[in-house]
Amino acid sequence: MAIPDFQTIMLPLLEVSKDGNEHNINDAVEELGRHFELSEEEKMELLQSGRQPKFYNRVGWARTYLKKAGLLVYPRRGYFQITQRGIEVFENKPKKIDMKFLEQFPEYIEFRETRRETEPSSKSAETVEELTPEEALEDAYQKIRDDLAIELLEYVSKSTPGFFEKLVVELLVNMGYGGSRREAARAVGQRGDEGIDGIIDEDRLGLDTIYIQAKRWKDGNSVGRPEIQKFVGALQGQRAKKGIFITTSHFTETARDYVSNIDIKVVLIDGNRLSELMMDYGVGVAHRTTYDLKSLDTDYFESS
Secondary structure, X not given: OOOOOHHHHHHHHHHHOOOOOOEEHHHHHHHHHHHXXXXXXXXXXXXOOOOOEHHHHHHHHHHHHXXXXXXXXXXXXXXXXXXXXXXXXXXXXXXXXXXXXXXXXXXXXXXXXXXXXXXXXXXXXXXXXXXXXHHHHHHHHHHHHHHHHHHHHHHHHHOOHHHHHHHHHHHHHHOOOOOOHHHHHHHEOOOOOOOOOEEEEOOOOOOOEEEEEEEOOOOOOEEOHHHHHHHHHHHHHXXXXXXXXXXXXXXOHHHHHHHOOOOOEEEEEOHHHHHHHHHHOOOOOOXXXXXXXXXXXXXXXXXX
């Protein structure tokens, strides 16, 4: 039979985990391959990038969506386990689990809203047919990027304060600040007074200085105006003109309004922006594949 889409895999994948034990993703792929009666050739069929088997990739996406809906958890790397909610769902014997079915769970709705509803597979057939190949490719690229951003932020939020400071150093150096990584490391991470965590040069010559505050904030808590005012007060005490406040959480509107109406230049980087910058500047991510999109060079033929 043809390789099933990732939504078709969701219910059988949940069934694999119904015993409550931890299951290895590779073992699950093999078991699901037998369930769908896939041939060895079908199981080994690769994505167009040639980097991963298509069926393994789709099982991975099915697992991700079930986790986002709270039906599965990842107890350790490469393993998944059913939750109490997952057990209850399976015991109700649904005929099918797909993205529409998962919309009954608030965690999944929040996940979808964060990802800005970019799944091309959730569109109607008519809408998909209206997309040009370039548009479909862009939709798929954005979908992968949004998922990666969420995963990055989860890892950053769970990191230690020391690791978070190291990450900030890496990011700022990759963005062109602070000279070398060694020089930047001497500046950032040195605990200062009055709300300043570190200092870094704006350029290699040290013509200007930027003051840093980097905070891992608790989930669900937003950084408000009082915290920013404290940071700005510390900048004024140092006669500084520029500052960066980085957090894994979010900033309130009053905090953003405040920095837009003061003379000191303060840049606020929240968790979403942080994950975007990490992807753009290669921090905490690995290169997987590159698609070189070409178009017809009409000048070449007209010159003949």
